[in-house]
Amino acid sequence: MGSTAVVVGGGIGGLAAAIGLCRIGWDVTVVERASTLEDAGAGISLAANGLRALDELGVGEAVRDASRGQYRGGTRTPRGRRLARMDGAALENAVGSPIMGIPRSTLHRLLRDSLPAASLRIGSEATSVEQIGPGTVRVGCGDTVLDADLVVAADGIGSKVRNRLFPAHPGPVHSGSTVLRAITEHAVDLPTDFELTWGRGVEFGHIAFLDGRAEWHAVLSLPAGTRFADPLTELRRRFHHWHDPIPALLGATRPAAVLHHDVNELRTPLPSYAIGRIALLGDAAHAMTPHLGQGACQALEDAVVLAAALGTEPTVETALARYDAERRPRSQAVARAAGQAGRMGQQLSHPVAVALRNSAMRLTPSRITMRMLLRHHAWVPPHLT
Structure with a gap:
């Protein structure tokens, strides 16, 4: 089997x-097209499946040390009425870790610090990716050409590599929502580690x-x-009358810190995550809405399964076939569940439907909620040898 790879994209999945x-x-x-890695972005929640993947990559302990466990919190109405309570301790007992915020x-x-500095080509955009023979993939980066035994396309939801591999695929579509988010400038007195508040067609x-400090997000x-x-x-203006600490979170934020992005998704599933010696990973393969907090976790799962397959299978082709067979069903199922969660959560706007959902949430036993979480969180990674 070969032993050289080019990863297109220096985000979480690519790294x-x-x-x-x-x-x-x-x-x-x-290969990362950004000229500088400014460590931009807001916050992220990592469930047990993502943390287990990080353990196999050798960075789990460092990530846990830099994270805060989500033990207290849940879901509320804009006036503050509790719809569901999150029990981080029970989740930790079930899967070994609460959800962690970082x-x-x-x-x-x-x-990035876990990789040799020489392996990062910053400010270098992959302008072409093509298989030039039975065992070689060529990546063009301006005046530079990189030949490798494998290319991993982790170039995000707008993946150019995916577009070349599947030109007839419709690509990403708008989910119907847009998200604004930021990290507060200073510490905020918060009674919970994590919280969601659902209004009509809106989430905070x-x-x-x-x-x-805290990351906040508003999905509209x-x-x-x-x-x-x-x-x-x-x-x-929109949230001044919502329950505390929402006004305080907005009050602790600098205007320049607010990020605004439309929420897009790869609604039409791909028929494969690999063609020849090119593999798709993360959002390039299965971009999903954020309503389950599983986007990054699924990319981390991809990374570990890909490495495990390449470390044990006799050829790159058989390894990629195994990667596709293991990752496509699970990640696409999670993507469907995330879309459904959005439609029943943040995107629900009819007052009768909202009232029915809220009543159902208050009446749902905690064991049922836990069972739904475990379906996604209780994933065990393969070992990297």
Whole structure:
């Protein structure tokens, strides 16, 4: 089997894939088009399945040390009435860890620091990817050409590699929602580690960090391309009457810190995650809505399964066939569940439907809620040898 790989994309999934390949003895080059890695981004929640994947990659302990466990929290109405309570201790007993909250920039830095600096090609865009023979894939990066035994396309929801491999695929579509998010400038007194609040066609949530700061997000049901001249002022207008600590979170935020993105998804599943010696990973393969908090976790699972297959199968082709067979059913099932969660949660807007959902949530036994979480969280990774 070959031993050189090019990873297209230096996000969380791409870096995790590179770490996994390095751990099985491959020479890896990560091609990232951004000219600088500014550690930008808001926050992220990591469930037990993502943390187990990080353990296999050798960075789980460092990530846990930089994260805050989500033990207290749940879901509320805009007036503060409790719909569901999150029991982080029970989740920890069931799967070994509560959900952990960490700034995305911190996770990215910890992954990047686990790779040899020489393996990162920053400011280098992959302009072409083609298989030039039975055992070689060529990546063009401007004036530079990289030949490898394997290419891992981790170039995000707008993946150009995916578009080349599947030109007839419709690609990502707008989910019907847009999200604004930021990290507070200073610590905020929060009674919970994590919380979601559902209104009619809108969600507000927060994740508390170790240093007392918090990430908040507001998901609104709006057409694609909707933007506000002053996003923070607009959010303060929309949420000023919602329960504490929502106004305080917005009040602790600098206007320049607010990020605004439409929520897109790969609604039409791909028929395969690999063609020849090119594998798709993370959002390039299965971009999903954020309503289950599983996007990054699924990319981390991809990375470990890919490395394990390449470390044990006799050829790259058989390894990629195994990767596709293991990852496509699970990740696409999680993507469908995330879309359904959004339709029954944040995107629900009819007052009667909202009232029925809220009543159902209050009456649902905690064991049923736990069973739903375990379906996604209780994943056991293969060992990397």
